[in-house]
Amino acid sequence: MASFYPLTFHPILKERIWGGTKLKTYLNKPINSEITGESWEISTVPNDVSVIKNGLFKGKNINELIDLYPEEILGKTVFARFGKQFPLLFKYLDAREDLSIQLHPNDELAKARHNSFGKTEMWYVMQADENARLIIGFKEDSSREEYLEHIENKTLISLLNEVPVKKGDVFFLETGTIHAIGAGIVIAEIQQTSDVTYRIYDWDRVDANGNERELHTELALDAINYKTTSSKKEYKAIENNSSSLVDCPYFKTNIISLNGELIIEKNNDSFMVFMCTGGSFELFLKDEKYAYQTGDTILLPAILTSFKLKGTSTLLEITV
Structure with missing residues (x-):
């Protein structure tokens, strides 16, 4: 029987148009670029599977280890529910600029369209510059028709709820919630294992070749929650508890x-x-x-x- 121990993984670093350098300065990640936006800490997303960096299992990826020891790694209840699939994805994000405005489909839509889990997620704000903010949901209940009209007129921002943030704030984002991380924020993100994102507005940005990033206007229509949502979580941290x-x-x-x-x-x-x-x-x-x-x-x-x-x-x- 193998001797089990706490596992750490090589970070999977992602350059993003909105990324910066705080993942190195704040979180000691080995980045060499000025636009590193994400560090995927534990992932089983296809083509981005985490590799163990310490101990007896060093060099194996997480899927190989789960394949050998499913119950020992995942747990009896998790294995019974998900089989050998690791159900979560853990990331750190550095937003030097605003992220695109986006949302994620629920399990049913994601399964039907992408053979994937949906993407329920949460954010813990690790660092926030002065006046930093998130975009989460609508200011008031909206509708498909109103939303499309504002997309057409490039006035979507006027419908959306901007929330000021500080270190320690926590947000829980159910599927269908329109959201964006604003500039000047470092976040820890916990989510279902999924990389399905519907981008609906990207601030009219273009890449080095003058191309805008793809938008998913049609796909998003059936996935959006047009009601207002209360995503901020209040909590009390008790020392050594x-x-x-x-x-x-x-x-x-x-x-x-x-x-x-x-x-x-x-x-x-x-x-x-x-x-x-x-x-x-x-x-x-x-x-x-x-x-x-x-x-x-x-x-x-x-x-x-x-x-x-x-x-x-x-x-x-x-x-x-």
Whole structure:
């Protein structure tokens, strides 16, 4: 029987027209470009499958490991529900400029059109410049007709809700919600395993060759939630405790404000992921000690049910 341990992965770095350099300066990612927008931390999206960078399984990708040890890695409940498919995707994003305005289809539409999961997601704001804002949903209930009229007239922004943000803010985005990350924000993103996005407006930007990025106006029409939505989540972080941020059918995310020690005892129903959004900490498992810092993302196989955290840091703790 293999000896299981906390897994870390080589980040999959993505250049984006709106990206910058904060993933290096804030999160210690090995980027060489001035427009790196995303670091995919744990992914099983086809052609972007994460490779393990530490320990006994170093060099294997996550799918190979799940194939060998599905219940041990995923957990009994997760394996029963999803088979050998890892159901979540973890990212850090740096928006130097505004992202395109977009939305994601629900499970039914995504399955029918793209043979994919839908994309329910959440954001934790790690850093925000002064006056930074997100776009989330409509200011008032809208309709397909009103939406199309404003798309035609390039006045869509006037319908949409802009939300000022600060470090520590949390947003839960259900499928169908129009959204965009604004300039000057670094975000930790947790989502269903899906790369299906409908882009509906891109600020009339062009690339180096003078081409605009593709828009998905028709596909989006049936996927949009035209009602107003309340996406911001209020929470209270209790020191050395696990406090709930989001609890939805796809994932459960807690926040740990670590200042000292915390012993974690869990069952083997689900894997656990930690995203270190600030500070540093050590994880003690049996006789082994593992050290982590801001920007690290750690996968705890489900079979690991008892360990200790020690340090001063802010952690997102995610299970299914």
